[in-house]
Structures are given as C-alpha cells and as structure tokens.
Amino acid sequence: xxxxxxxxxxxxxxxxLLQIFIINNILIFNRIHPYLYMLSILMVPAGYNRNLVMVLxxxxxxxxxxxxxxxxxxxxxSVLLAFVRYYALNFLHEFDEEDKKRLVGFKLLGSRVxxxxxxxxxxxxxxxxxxxxxxxxxxxxxxxxxxxLSVIFSxxxxxxxxxxxxxxxxxxx
Amino acid sequence: xxxxxxxLKKYHYFLLFIALQFIAFxxxxxxxxxxxxxxxxxxxxFTGNIYSKISNVKMYFRLRSINDSLLAENVxxxxxxxxxxxIDRPDSFxxxxxxxxxxxxxxxYVVNNTINRKNNIIVLNRGKLDGIHNQMGVxxxxxxxxxxxxxxxxxxxxxSVLSEEFRVSAKIVESGEIGSLSWDGKSxxxxxxxxxxxxxxxxxxxxxxxxPYSRFFPENTPVGIIKxxxxxxxxxxxxxxxxxxxxxxxxxxxxxxxxxxxxxxxELEKNADEK
Numbered sequence: 001x002x003x004x005x006x007x008x009x010x011x012x013x014x015x016x017l018l019q020i021f022i023i024n025n026i027l028i029f030n031r032i033h034p035y036l037y038m039l040s041i042l043m044v045p046a047g048y049n050r051n052l053v054m055v056l057x058x059x060x061x062x063x064x065x066x067x068x069x070x071x072x073x074x075x076x077x078s079v080l081l082a083f084v085r086y087y088a089l090n091f092l093h094e095f096d097e098e099d100k101k102r103l104v105g106f107k108l109l110g111s112r113v114x115x116x117x118x119x120x121x122x123x124x125x126x127x128x129x130x131x132x133x134x135x136x137x138x139x140x141x142x143x144x145x146x147x148x149l150s151v152i153f154s155x156x157x158x159x160x161x162x163x164x165x166x167x168x169x170x171x172x173x
Numbered sequence: 174x175x176x177x178x179x180x181l182k183k184y185h186y187f188l189l190f191i192a193l194q195f196i197a198f199x200x201x202x203x204x205x206x207x208x209x210x211x212x213x214x215x216x217x218x219f220t221g222n223i224y225s226k227i228s229n230v231k232m233y234f235r236l237r238s239i240n241d242s243l244l245a246e247n248v249x250x251x252x253x254x255x256x257x258x259x260i261d262r263p264d265s266f267x268x269x270x271x272x273x274x275x276x277x278x279x280x281x282y283v284v285n286n287t288i289n290r291k292n293n294i295i296v297l298n299r300g301k302l303d304g305i306h307n308q309m310g311v312x313x314x315x316x317x318x319x320x321x322x323x324x325x326x327x328x329x330x331x332x333s334v335l336s337e338e339f340r341v342s343a344k345i346v347e348s349g350e351i352g353s354l355s356w357d358g359k360s361x362x363x364x365x366x367x368x369x370x371x372x373x374x375x376x377x378x379x380x381x382x383x384x385p386y387s388r389f390f391p392e393n394t395p396v397g398i399i400k401x402x403x404x405x406x407x408x409x410x411x412x413x414x415x416x417x418x419x420x421x422x423x424x425x426x427x428x429x430x431x432x433x434x435x436x437x438x439x440e441l442e443k444n445a446d447e448k
Contacts, residue, residue, distance in 0.1 A: 051189050058193045065200070072200030079193040086186070132201060 004045055004103055012040040012060070014165065020067045023157065031146040034153035036161060037064055037074075038125055041082055042118065043162075046093075047100030050086045057082035070133075077129040084124050092117055105162060118155045126151050244280040244426055247314070251278050251428065255391050276391055277431040279304060283424045284328065288361040293333040295319055297427065300327040310389035310430040315418040316396050317341065318427050320389050329429075335361050335421055342384035343396055343415075348373050351384045354396065354415065361421055363400060366413040373411070375402050381415045388435045 019037040026034055041057045061078030065071050089095070089104065092113050102108050109117060126147045134143045181188065232239075255276040281303075285296035299305050301324050311318040311331050319339065323330040332339055335356050343354035343366055352368040366381060376399065383394040401414040432438075 050186055054186075054189055054193060058197070061197070062200075071204035072197045072202075075200065076194055076197035079190060079197060083186075083190040 004101065007103065008040070008044060011043065011165070015040045015161070016060070016063060018161075019064060024064075024068055028153065029149075032149045032153050033130075033146070034150055034157050035064075035126070035129075036154065036157050037061075038078070038081055038122060038154070039158045039161060041078060042085065042121060042158075043103050043105060045101055045103055046089045046095050050082075053085070054079055054082040073129060073132050076132060077125045080128050081121055081125040085121055088117060088121055115155075118158060119151060122151045122154050122158075123147070126154065240426065244428075248278040248280050248428060252276060275433055277433060279429045279431070280426060281305070281329070281429055282426050286422065286424055287333075288335055288422050291337055291358055293335040293361075293421075295331040295333050295421075295424065295427075297321075297329040297331060297429070298327070299429070300325045300329050302326050304431075305329045305429060306431075308389065308435060310387075310391075310432070311427050312390060312394055312430060313419055313424065313427050317383060317390055317394055318419060318421070318424065321429065333421060334364060334417070334419075341390065342386040343381050344384040344393075345369070345373075345375065345399070345413075346380040346382055348375070348379070350375075351386070352413070354381070362416060364397065364415045364417060366399075366415050367410065369402075369411045369413055371404065371409050371411060375399060375411055375413060377401070381413075388432060388438055390430060 015037050019035065023034060023036050028034075037060060040060060041053065044053050044056075057078040058075050061075035062072075064074040064078075068074070093099070093109055099108060104114075104117070106114050108114075127144075130143050130147045130150070131137070134140075279299065281297040281299040283295055284298050285294075287293045287295075295311070295318065297305070297311075305321060305324050307321055307324060309321040309329075311321065317334055319331040319333040319336070321329050322332045334341075337356060337358055339356060341354050342351055344351050345366075350369055350373045352366045354364055354366050357363075357365045369375065379399045381396045381399060383390040383392060383396060385392045395418055397415040397417040397419075399413055400416040402411050404411055
C-alpha cells in the first residue's frame with residue numbers, strides 16, 4: 001500500500017510536468033486537445049478512500065487550471081471523473097481484497113476492460129470539460145466532435161505513457 | 174439529527190461530489206469572463222426588462238429636471254442664434270460679435286393661462302428675483318406668446334397675444350409685406366394682420382413672422398400661417414387671417430426675451446415724438 005502511494009505521487013509529479021509543459025501546448029487541427037493528467041486519478045487503486053480520491057482529483061484539476069488559466073474547468077471535469085470512476089470500477093471488475101490494493105492498469109483489468117475503462121471515463125471528463133469551455137450546449141455538434149477526437153488522442157497518450165513508464169515499475173505492485 | 178447523520182453517511186459521496194463541483198463552477202464563474210458573460214446574458218433578458226421598466230418610471234419623475242436642463246441649453250443656443258449677424262454678402266467681414274448680443278433669454282413655466290377673456294393673461298413661475306422685468310417678450314419654439322406687463326417677486330404676468338391691446342408688427346415671408354398683427358377677440362387660434370396693401374399678392378399657407386420694427390421680439394420669430402384673407406370695406410387694404418403656430422391653451426414652457434437695446438430704442442422714439 002505504501003509503495004503504491006509512492007508510485008502514485010511520483011507518477012503524479014511526472015504526469016503534471018508532462019501535461020503542463022508539453023501536452024498543454026498540443027493542439028491538433030485547432031480542435032483536438034489531448035490530456036494526460038487523468039491517468040494519475042485513473043491509476044489509483046480501487047481500495048483507496050473514494051472521498052479522498054475525489055478531493056485529490058479536484059486538487060489535480062485545479063493545479064492544471066492554474067497553469068492553463070482556466071480556473072475551475074479542469075477541477076470540475078476531474079471531480080466528475082473521480083465520481084464516475086468509483087461506479088465504473090465496481091461495474092467493470094469484481095474486486096477481491098487483494099485486487100483493491102493494486103494499481104488500476106492493464107495488468108489488473110486486462111487490456112480489453114481497461115481500454116473500455118479509459119475510453120469511457122475520459123469521455124465523461126472531456127465531455128464536461130469541452131461543454132464548459134464552449135459555454136454550454138451551443139454549437140454542440142462541434143463540441144462533441146472535438147470531444148470524441150480528443151478522447152482518442154488522450155487515451156492514446158495515456159496508453160503510451162503507461163507502457164513506457166508504469167510497467168517498468170510493475171514489480172513494485 | 175440521527176436521521177440527518179444517516180442521510181449524510183449514506184450520501185456523503187454524492188454530496189461531496191456536488192460540493193466540489195459547486196466550488197469548481199464558482200471558480201469558473203468568478204474567473205472566466207466568457208463563461209460569466211454567458212451566465213449574465215442569460216439573466217440579462219430577464220433583468221434587463223425589469224430594469225428598463227424601472228428606469229422608465231424613474232425617468233418620468235426626472236422629466237422636470239431634464240426639461241429644465243434642455244430649456245436652459247435652448248436659451249443659450251437661442252441667444253447665440255440671435256447674436257449671429259445677418260450676412261448679406263458671403264465675403265463680408267464680421268468684426269466683433271460681442272456687440273451683437275442684443276437679446277438675453279430666460280425660460281419659465283406657465284402657471285396659469287386664460288383664453289376666454291377679451292384681454293387674456295398668462296402667469297409665469299418667475300418674477301423679479303429671477304431677473305424678469307416688464308416689457309420682455311415671451312415666445313416658445315413655435316412662435317410668439319405675449320409681453321410681460323407686471324412682475325412680482327416670484328411671478329410674472331404676461332399680456333397674451335390673445336388680447337385686444339396687443340399689437341406687433343408682422344411680416345409675410347414670401348412677399349416681405351409688413352403689417353400690424355392683433356387679435357379680433359373671436360378665436361384663440363387666429364389673429365388678424367391688417368394694413369396690407371391691396372396690390373400685394375397674398376396666398377394661403379404663406380408664413381407670417383415678426384417684423385423688423387418690434388421692440389419685444391427678435392425679427393423673424395415665427396407667428397403663424399395665412400389661413401384666409403378678405404378685402405376690407407375701403408377696398409385698398411387686405412385683412413389677413415393668420416392661424417397661430419402656438420396653441421396658447423396648451424402652453425407649458427416659454428422663453429422670455431430681454432431686448433438689451435429696447436430702452437435705447439424707446440428713448441430715441443420718445444425724443445422723436447417730442448420734437
């Protein structure tokens with residue numbers, strides 16, 4: 001458990017740095033805004049206090065907000081992500097006591113379920129984020145289009161990150 | 174209390190979610206101008222209507238002061254207009270306009286007003302203390318109203334144009350003919366222009382203005398239009414019926430004209446009479 005916390009914090013720092021200094025600058029076709037920082041919430045083990053995770057999500061979102069001058073937008077989206085994550089995890093996987101302590105990832109859920117997990121939660125996150133950014137339901141077709149494309153790119157980034165960094169430390173789990 | 178505690182225990186996750194979202198949206202509202210402007214524009218249709226109604230009502234109470242300021246401005250502008258010299262030739266050169274300020278204006282509101290007597294009067298809400306004195310001309314934007322005959326400290330009595338004693342020299346704009354305008358005591362809408370020679374061509378709808386010889390009114394102050402005319406008994410002069418632009422019965426605010434050079438003119442005329 002303790003080593004998991006260490007991994008989460010370490011990854012959080014790396015992910016935040018990546019997000020703030022590199023990925024925030026990416027804007028593809030003027031539409032697609034990929035985000036990586038959700039991964040630091042998504043990888044938290046299911047056994048963690050869900051209230052704590054949600055507050056953590058708020059904090060992470062707000063840090064991103066501070067650096068991209070969008071006060072409150074990412075915080076709101078991240079809180080939604082953390083809120084839905086609890087139900088999504090219980091829906092997608094039968095957790096026993098051992099599983100609850102493990103980081104959520106390819107190894108725990110299996111690649112197909114994990115992909116669904118990533119896509120669906122990122123979709124919720126991006127949907128709220130882009131709707132707030134667009135200022136409501138106006139121009140909704142355009143919003144939903146960029147949401148779908150951004151979800152694909154974000155999941156792509158998260159998978160790459162996981163394969164590159166997280167798995168090297170998988171022996172710590 | 175216990176039930177509340179149970180409720181909180183049961184739904185604390187959802188309540189925390191709502192609380193955090195609330196905080197986040199508070200931040201969004203507080204700091205993001207575009208999103209805030211959207212919230213505002215949503216309310217604006219609602220509040221804007223209410224505010225415009227309230228301001229309409231407020232406006233109604235402020236009408237008097239607005240009117241006062243407009244009248245004061247008009248007074249100033251009219252003084253300027255009267256001060257501009259008539260330039261016949263475009264290349265003529267005006268040396269000094271200070272000397273041309275012949276008329277000083279003030280404004281007043283009508284307090285009382287009669288139209289059914291033989292000599293009608295109008296009472297204004299300004300008197301000696303406001304610098305009103307006898308022999309000031311009274312006009313509106315549409316035309317002449319009368320001449321101040323008596324003043325008290327706070328009120329002024331005006332001899333209306335609808336008085337049989339009232340006389341003013343008037344001019345028909347189109348022909349330039351000058352006659353004497355007075356009231357025949359019949360209709361409060363019409364006056365009579367006399368002493369127009371027979372041979373002058375007079376037509377209906379011609380404009381009548383104040384002539385150049387008046388001591389009380391600036392030249393070319395409007396009076397009315399010709400409604401009718403008939404050749405009088407001795408056959409050499411025409412009597413012209415002039416419809417006034419002003420509706421004397423509906424007067425509200427008037428301008429008082431102080432002819433700075435009236436005294437000078439009056440003295441000179443008096444001297445001429447004596448000789």
